[in-house]
Amino acid sequence: xxxxxxxxxxxxxxxxxxxxxxxxxxxxxxxxxxxxxxxxxxxxxxxxxxxxxxxxxxxxxxxxxxxxxxxxxxxxxxxxxxxxxxxxxxxxxxxxxxxxxxxxxxxxxxxxxxxxxxxxxxxxxxxxxxxxxxxxxxxxxxxxxxxxxxxxxxxxxxxxxxxxxxxxxxxxxxxxxxxxxxxxxxxxxxxxxxxxxxxxxxxxxxxxxxxxxxxxxxxxxxxxxxxxxxxxxxxxxxxxxxxxxxxxxxxxxxxxxxxxxxxxxxxxxxxxxxxxxxxxxxxxxxxxxxxxxxxxxxxxxxxxxxxxxxxxxxxxxxxxxxxxxxxxxxxxxxxxxxxxxxxxx
Numbered sequence: 259x260x261x262x263x264x265x266x267x268x269x270x271x272x273x274x275x276x277x278x279x280x281x282x283x284x285x286x287x288x289x290x291x292x293x294x295x296x297x298x299x300x301x302x303x304x305x306x307x308x309x310x311x312x313x314x315x316x317x318x319x320x321x322x323x324x325x326x327x328x329x330x331x332x333x334x335x336x337x338x339x340x341x342x343x344x345x346x347x348x349x350x351x352x353x354x355x356x357x358x359x360x361x362x363x364x365x366x367x368x369x370x371x372x373x374x375x376x377x378x379x380x381x382x383x384x385x386x387x388x389x390x391x392x393x394x395x396x397x398x399x400x401x402x403x404x405x406x407x408x409x410x411x412x413x414x415x416x417x418x419x420x421x422x423x424x425x426x427x428x429x430x431x432x433x434x435x436x437x438x439x440x441x442x443x444x445x446x447x448x449x450x451x452x453x454x455x456x457x458x459x460x461x462x463x464x465x466x467x468x469x470x471x472x473x474x475x476x477x478x479x480x481x482x483x484x485x486x487x488x489x490x491x492x493x494x495x496x497x498x499x500x501x502x503x504x505x506x507x508x509x510x511x512x513x514x515x516x517x518x519x520x521x522x523x524x525x526x527x528x529x530x531x532x533x534x535x536x537x538x539x540x541x542x543x544x545x546x547x548x549x550x551x552x553x554x555x556x557x558x559x560x561x562x563x564x565x566x567x568x569x570x571x572x573x574x575x576x577x578x579x580x581x582x583x584x585x586x587x588x589x590x591x592x593x594x595x596x597x598x599x600x601x602x603x
Contacts, residue, residue, distance in 0.1 A: 263290045263594060266325045266349070268317055268340065269332030270294035270305050273424055274354060277583035278329050283308030285587060295320055296332070322347035327590045330354060331582065345382045350593060352586045354387040359478060361386070366481050368393050369588045370529045371400045376592040385589055390581025391415045391471070391494065392478040395505055397530050397554040397580070398573045401523040403483055407512030409567075410489040413475060414506045417460060418499040418544060421577050422447055430498055452498050460494040469494055502544025503581065505573040510565055517561055520569060524556060529580070533557040541572070548574040552584055 265282065269275040275296075282292065294305045294312040304311040317336070322328060322344040330337050330344075331354035338357050345351055358364045365375040366386045379385070388396075395413060402408060419426035425447040433443040433453035443451045450457050460471035476490040497504075524532045531553045533542050542548070542555035554575040562568025575581055 263287065264324055264326045265290055266293040266295055266320070266322065266328040268295045268328060268330040270314060271296045271300045271303060272331060273420055273578055274331040274582045276305065277578050278331065278587060279305060279307045281579070281583050281587050293320065293325065322349040325349045327352065329586050329590065341384060345384055348381040350379060350381065351384045352387060352589050353384060354582050354586050358384055358386045359388065360481070366478060367589055368396055368482060368585060369592050370527070371396050372482055373592055376589060377596055379593045379596070387582065387586050387589070388478050388482060389474045390421060390577040391417060391503055391505065392475055393581050393585055394503060394554045394573055394575035395475065395507060396479060396482055398507065398524070398556050398571060399509060400483065401527040402509065402511065402520055402569065405519060405523050406515035408488055409510045409512050410491065412491045412508040414493045414495065416495050416497045416504040418502050418577055419452060419496065420501050421503065427500055430500065448496060452496060454498060457496040458493065460496050499544050501550070501576055501578060502548035502574055503577045504544050507571050507573055508562060509569050511567045511569065514567060521559065529553055531555045532559065534559070542574050544574045548576045551576055552580055554580055
């Protein structure tokens with residue numbers, strides 16, 4: 259299948275684009291025709307793809323006519339400008355930005371949760387990749403929603419600086435060195451210093467005094483689970499971690515459900531690893547479990563002692579891999595498999 263596909267990766271010089279290329283090579287697409295695309299500033303650069311190096315082409319000049327799939331991760335403005343022309347050329351677009359996530363006509367997909375939306379995808383379709391914090395939370399809560407329904411969710415996210423791109427990672431590294439040398443720091447990528455700090459604002463503030471990052475969890479959860487009754491009350495915090503988001507999730511189910519049934523549902527959920535060991539040394543963390551891994555990890559699963567249908571859990575995942583690049587590649591794989599199977603029947 260991989261050798262027949264022609265794939266464009268838009269934003270190939272960024273952190274998520276690099277992860278997309280790495281994951282494509284890992285998952286059997288090493289012999290596919292891959293186009294690494296970026297802005298004119300990247301002309302002359304090369305990027306790694308498995309054992310090969312690819313020359314970076316300029317997105318503005320690229321013709322999508324011969325491309326089967328385009329994976330976009332170059333910012334919402336770039337997607338708004340170039341996704342329509344890729345779609346018009348018949349290319350199936352998987353967009354990793356916020357540009358189309360809330361468009362009612364465009365599916366917002368986590369394959370393990372609502373992968374049924376990837377059946378019979380036509381040429382020129384646009385499929386949206388959810389926000390990274392939404393993806394990992396839904397990987398953990400969707401199995402519970404399936405057996406008992408979820409009424410509301412309270413979640414605090416502790417999000418790594420890689421969610422803000424290369425500039426965020428560079429700022430954490432530089433500020434850490436400066437702090438350890440007893441030097442003052444001047445924030446640039448973030449509103450306040452990030453080294454040895456936690457910043458309770460991600461994205462822009464909305465009229466309701468929530469940030470847009472917090473509202474994404476509410477909006478996207480309802481769309482993906484196809485349930486407008488769910489309420490998500492979120493607080494999003496940036497923390498001095500390079501890779502991997504962490505989430506403290508409290509949810510309230512609509513129906514009574516036993517914890518053994520909840521554990522069983524999480525244990526059989528694809529792409530999810532439940533760690534039930536009570537040893538503090540074995541609790542999942544962004545650094546020890548999530549960073550560089552494909553799975554989403556859950557620990558600290560317990561009944562809320564203050565609510566009869568309340569459940570608490572701690573969720574970690576690599577925001578660049580499953581939270582972005584891997585999810586996009588999985589969408590592409592599911593669509594490609596469906597289309598290949600339909601041709602054979």
